[in-house]
Structures are given as structure tokens and as C-alpha cells.
Amino acid sequence: MAEQRKGTLGASCLSCPLRQRNEWSVLNEAETRLLARSRKSRDYRAGESVFTMGEPSHGLYCVVSGTVAIRKSDAEGNVIPIRLAYPGDTLGYRGLLLDAKRRYSAEALGPSRICFIDKPVVKTLLDRNPALGQQFLHRIANDLDAAHDHLMRNATLSNRSKFVHLLLALMNRHGCTATDGSRFMELPLSRRDLASMIGTRHETLSRIIGRLEEDGLARFSGRTVHLTQPHSLVQEIQRPSRLD
Amino acid sequence: MAEQRKGTLGASCLSCPLRQRNEWSVLNEAETRLLARSRKSRDYRAGESVFTMGEPSHGLYCVVSGTVAIRKSDAEGNVIPIRLAYPGDTLGYRGLLLDAKRRYSAEALGPSRICFIDKPVVKTLLDRNPALGQQFLHRIANDLDAAHDHLMRNATLSNRSKFVHLLLALMNRHGCTATDGSRFMELPLSRRDLASMIGTRHETLSRIIGRLEEDGLARFSGRTVHLTQPHSLVQEIQRPSRLD
DNA sequence: CGCCAGGTTGATTTCGCTCAAGCAATGTGG
DNA sequence: CCACATTGCTTGAGCGAAATCAACCTGGCG
Known part of the structure; x- marks a missing residue:
């Protein structure tokens, strides 16, 4: 039965709509068939680990559905999300x-589906x-x-600006627009994670959020965000808050 | 005469000691000859620009001697050094x-010497x-x-730690060791540049330097730095200043 | 000489970190 | 089903660090 699932999914590699939009699009049919035969698809539950720092690299992962957080941690035990990965x-x-x-x-x-491609197969395809x-x-390179860019923003912007940047970036991926132009989304990350992404403490982020609400720019409830004035936020990060 | 200089330098591409240590080492003799024929060497004065943000990319540059600062700037006019490049x-x-x-x-x-390799030549060699x-x-990838790593440090460390990191990194490249184990170097960058590399103001950096001197860890005079207790500084960035 | 860029230092204010308490949602074992 | 711990988040108070504004110093350089 697992074999059968693998079989049908194997066929879908050729017709995978994602393949059109990523690096595998340059493969010809024979190569794609090899890819389809070798790759292993797996479903992950929320919170499940795909791979962990320190373990050897046995191959590549290709996100089919869901959202994946890439995190890095240091000696002191700090963990910060570097970026999110999407289908x-x-x-x-x-x-x-x-x-x-x-x-x-x-x-x-x-809940996510992620394909795994073994290192030898990747090497073969690369050759x-x-x-x-x-x-x-x-x-x-991208x-x-x-x-x-991230480095530059962290060096020059205030915590508030960094957070607004982050909010707008997340909104691009996770948000939808209402008829009045306001925008909604479900945050993919906890406030702790969001805080460490902009290099601050979660208490400070809490206060920044409070201020955004006071300013009437956004409303936060649990993981739901409602940007009532998305345009003002865009202006805020274009207009320098500190002129020199 | 320029031709002659180019000629002799062309020969030096084959024997260039740097080539052994960088990406061009994988070229065979014929390919290296093509590289040597096509590349143009040029001497730069201190402060001279090699290329500028916004201009089209016509080729690669290979540092032969000297130190080159790679900087990035944003809309507000902030300029921060991203990294330094060496021979x-x-x-x-x-x-x-x-x-x-x-x-x-x-x-x-x-004063630096930098070779330029035209885009078509690079493409040919890549093919x-x-x-x-x-x-x-x-x-x-490196x-x-x-x-x-830089991103992570900026997100978690204090300004002082970030600066000590930077100092030690620069010392690796620019420093020399005295008999008593203390280390010297000439700073390649202004204090303003150093400050923006760690995402702070130059006044703050000035005070951090003052504190390092008070602590007896270093002495600064103009662009000359003397680390009297390099080992203590290494410990300082290994021991977490903030334990959680 | 005056001018200027780069650097230091001081005074003041703002901001963010820390510690601490409290709260809501969720889960767990009896 | 309830008592209880746990986790994620918010809020407050105090404090320390850093930004800001400003004065001043220094060495080059026309």
C-alpha cells in the first residue's frame, strides 16, 4: 500500500505543478522519471522535525505542501528562525x-508533505x-x-521597523486582502520566534504589537493578524523614521 | 608598455600563487592560458572604487594584492561594509x-592590484x-x-561582543603576534565603518573602545590596535555574557 | 591660516532588557 | 470531571545600554 502511494506520487513528479516553478524545471523527461522513481514522499505532522543541526546531509528535501521553518541555533542555546520555506x-x-x-x-x-531526494540521485542529475x-x-545567490538584505535591515532599522518589514513579508505569503483593502493572515510562527527573528525579546515584541494597535494600524488576536492600514505600514518602512 | 606589462602578468596567471588557493585552481593549462590572455590587471589607489551599486555586471574581479571593502547601502543613505576581500x-x-x-x-x-575577467570569458570557462x-x-555556499552566522550574532550578542568578534576576525587577517602573545594590527577601516558593521553609532563604538581600554584588554591609538590580552577576549566571546 | 573629516567626550532622553507577576488556553493524571 | 502543571502571551517596574544632540579636539590640507 505504501508502494502504491509511492507509485502514484511518483507519476505526479512529471506532472507536479511545483516543478514548473523551481530548479527541477530544467530536467528532461527521462531525468524527471529518474527523479520521480527515486524520491520519497512523506507527510509530516505539525511541529515535526525534517532535519536537525549537526546530522549528516543525506539528500535534498522538496516542499510539496505546508510551511517549513529553517532555524539556526548557537552555543548559548539561542534559536532563531532564518527563513520559512514554502511549496x-x-x-x-x-x-x-x-x-x-x-x-x-x-x-x-x-501538516506538510515533503519529498526527499537521495544524495546519489542528485549527484547523478547534476552530472x-x-x-x-x-x-x-x-x-x-538569491x-x-x-x-x-536582512543583515542590512537589522543593522539600521528600529525594532518596530524590523517587525513591520517582517509582518509585510509574511503577509505576502500568508495573507489575503479584504474588499476594503485591509489584510488578514494567520501567523505561521509564535511571538517568541517572531521576536528572535528581529533580534529582540518576546516582551519587547509584545509592546511593539501593543503600540501598533494603539496607532490603529493593526489588530492582533491569538495568531490572527488584521492590518487595517497596510498602506500606512508600507509608507512607514519607506519613509525613514530617523533622518540623517 | 602597457602591453608588455599585460604580457608578463599574463604569464604570471599560470604561475600565480593565489590561483592555487581559489576557484581557478581547477582549470587546466589551456584554460588557464585563456584566462591569462583575457584578464586585465589594474592597480587601484587607496579609496578608489572598483565597482558601484547599480551598475551592470560586466565580469569578475580577482584580488591580487591589497584589501577591498564590499559595502551595501540602502534608501536612507546608510552604508555598511558587508565584508572585506583579500588576495x-x-x-x-x-x-x-x-x-x-x-x-x-x-x-x-x-593600494591594490585587481584582475578583471570579462563575462564572456567566464561563461566560456564555465561551459x-x-x-x-x-x-x-x-x-x-560558504x-x-x-x-x-553574522545574522545570528547580530541578533543575539551585545554590541561589545559583536565588536570583539569583529576585532578578532580582523586580527586573523591583519594582525601579527608579539613575543609575549599580545597582538597588533592596523585597522583597515574607519571607526565609523566598524560601528556600522556591528549596527551601532560611532559614538557608541568609541565608548566600547574606551571600556576595553579601561579593562586593560586593548589599547587603541589612531588606527593601531594592540590587544594585550587576546586570550581574555576569546574567552569573553565563548563564555556567554548573558546566561539563560 | 581656516576649514574639514574623523574621532572623543559629556549630558540627556529614549529604548529595550531583565525580573516578576498574572492570565488564558491546553494538556494530563487521578 | 476536576486539580494541577505547562506553555505562550501580556503587563508592570526598575535599570542599564545605547541613541541623540552637542561641544570640542586633532591632524591633514587647501
Whole structure:
């Protein structure tokens, strides 16, 4: 029965709508068939770990559905989410390409389906199709850009601005727009995680949220966020709060 | 005469000691000859710009001698050094690989010699030798790691710890050790630049430096730094200043 | 000489961290 | 089904760190 599920999902690799939008799109049919045969699909429950810092890299993960948090932790035990991954994203290429141990851990934030592709298969595909390597280069170069942008914002912005940035970025992925232009979403992360993403304490984030509500810009209830004035928030991060 | 200089330097590409230690080491002799013929060497004065944010990417730069600062700036006019590049480092691969405009600017911090390799030549070499692409992947993956480490430190450490980290990192590159184990260096960057690298104001950095001197850990005079107790500083960043 | 950029220092205020208490939702074992 | 612990979040009070504004110093440089 597991075999059968694997079979039907194997066929879906060829027709996988996500494949059109990520690095695997450069594979020809034969290569895609190899991919479909080798990859293993698995369902994860909310909170389940996909991989953990320190373990060896045995292959790549490809998110089919759900949201996955990539976290990094240091010697003092601090854990901070580096980024979130969504359907179509490929995880773990860094460890694979460098043939190194995992430097991050990945956790499914909700029920998710994730495909696993064994390292030898990836190597074979990389050898047979040089364009695949190019695709990974693109991916990683964009990640590097994103990391540097993040670095820059953390160095220059106030905590409030950093949080507004984060809110708007999350809204792009998780939000929907109401008829009056206001926006809604369910936060994918706890407030603790959100706080550590902007390099602050959860108490401070709580107060920032309080101030946003006082200003009439947003309403928070549990994990539900309602941005009543999304435009004002966009302005807020474009207009420098500190002029020099 | 410029031709002659180019000629002799062209020969030096084959024998370039730096080439042994960077991505170009995977080229065979014929490929290296092509590299040597095409690349253009140029001397930069202190403070001279190598490339600037926003301009198109026409090729790669390979640092032969000197130190180069890679900086990023935002809409508000803040400029922060992202990293420093040293002999053997290759600059500008991000823009080249993504075929995008420069997102950073590069400036020679002192008199430097830097080789330029035209985009078509790089493309040719990438096509002829797949291992070169792998090398760039390694390079960029390591840069990504470094950026994430930086991100993590900025999110969790105090300004003082961040500065000590920075000092020790710079000392690795620029420092020399005295017989008593203390270490010296000439700072490659202004205090303003150092301050923005750790995301703080230059006045604050001034006070941090003052405190380090009070603690007897270092002495600063102009751009000369003397770390009297390097070991204590290493301990300081290993021992968590804040235990939770 | 005056000017300027880079750096230091001081005074003041703002901000964020820490510690601590309290609260709601959830889960667990009896 | 209730007593109880646990987890995630909020709120308050006090304090320390850092931003801000401003003065001043220093060494180059026209």
C-alpha cells in the first residue's frame, strides 16, 4: 500500500505543478522519471522535525505542501528562525553541495508533505544536466542576497521597523486582502520566534504589537493578524523614521 | 608598455600563487592560458572604487594584492561594509551569475592590484569546465553560511561582543603576534565603518573602545590596535555574557 | 591660516532588557 | 470531571545600554 502511494506520487513528479516553478524545471523527461522513481514522499505532522543541526546531509528535501521553518541555533542555546520555506522550495542544498553536516534545523510548521531526494540521485542529475547546477547557483545567490538584505535591515532599522518589514513579508505569503483593502493572515510562527527573528525579546515584541494597535494600524488576536492600514505600514518602512 | 606589462602578468596567471588557493585552481593549462590572455590587471589607489551599486555586471574581479571593502547601502543613505576581500578572493560572481546589476560597491582600502575577467570569458570557462561552477557553488555556499552566522550574532550578542568578534576576525587577517602573545594590527577601516558593521553609532563604538581600554584588554591609538590580552577576549566571546 | 573629516567626550532622553507577576488556553493524571 | 502543571502571551517596574544632540579636539590640507 505504501508502494502504491509511492507509485502514484511518483507519476505526479512529471506532472507536479511545483516543478514548473523551481530548479527541477530544467530536467528532461527521462531525468524527471529518474527523479520521480527515486524520491520519497512523506507527510509530516505539525511541529515535526525534517532535519536537525549537526546530522549528516543525506539528500535534498522538496516542499510539496505546508510551511517549513529553517532555524539556526548557537552555543548559548539561542534559536532563531532564518527563513520559512514554502511549496516549491528546495531545502538542504547547502549541506549537500558542501557535503557538510546540517547547520540548520528544519521543522514543519503545519501538516506538510515533503519529498526527499537521495544524495546519489542528485549527484547523478547534476552530472547529467549542467543546467541543474546553474539553477542551484541562482537559488543560492538569491538566498545570499536575501541574507544580506536582512543583515542590512537589522543593522539600521528600529525594532518596530524590523517587525513591520517582517509582518509585510509574511503577509505576502500568508495573507489575503479584504474588499476594503485591509489584510488578514494567520501567523505561521509564535511571538517568541517572531521576536528572535528581529533580534529582540518576546516582551519587547509584545509592546511593539501593543503600540501598533494603539496607532490603529493593526489588530492582533491569538495568531490572527488584521492590518487595517497596510498602506500606512508600507509608507512607514519607506519613509525613514530617523533622518540623517 | 602597457602591453608588455599585460604580457608578463599574463604569464604570471599560470604561475600565480593565489590561483592555487581559489576557484581557478581547477582549470587546466589551456584554460588557464585563456584566462591569462583575457584578464586585465589594474592597480587601484587607496579609496578608489572598483565597482558601484547599480551598475551592470560586466565580469569578475580577482584580488591580487591589497584589501577591498564590499559595502551595501540602502534608501536612507546608510552604508555598511558587508565584508572585506583579500588576495585570492573573487568578487562580483553574484551579479555575474544572476546577470543582474551590482547590489554592492567595492572599494580598494589601500593600494591594490585587481584582475578583471570579462563575462564572456567566464561563461566560456564555465561551459568548458564544469568543475569551475562547482567551485563557485562552494564559494557562494560558504558566503551564505558566513552571512547567516553574522545574522545570528547580530541578533543575539551585545554590541561589545559583536565588536570583539569583529576585532578578532580582523586580527586573523591583519594582525601579527608579539613575543609575549599580545597582538597588533592596523585597522583597515574607519571607526565609523566598524560601528556600522556591528549596527551601532560611532559614538557608541568609541565608548566600547574606551571600556576595553579601561579593562586593560586593548589599547587603541589612531588606527593601531594592540590587544594585550587576546586570550581574555576569546574567552569573553565563548563564555556567554548573558546566561539563560 | 581656516576649514574639514574623523574621532572623543559629556549630558540627556529614549529604548529595550531583565525580573516578576498574572492570565488564558491546553494538556494530563487521578 | 476536576486539580494541577505547562506553555505562550501580556503587563508592570526598575535599570542599564545605547541613541541623540552637542561641544570640542586633532591632524591633514587647501
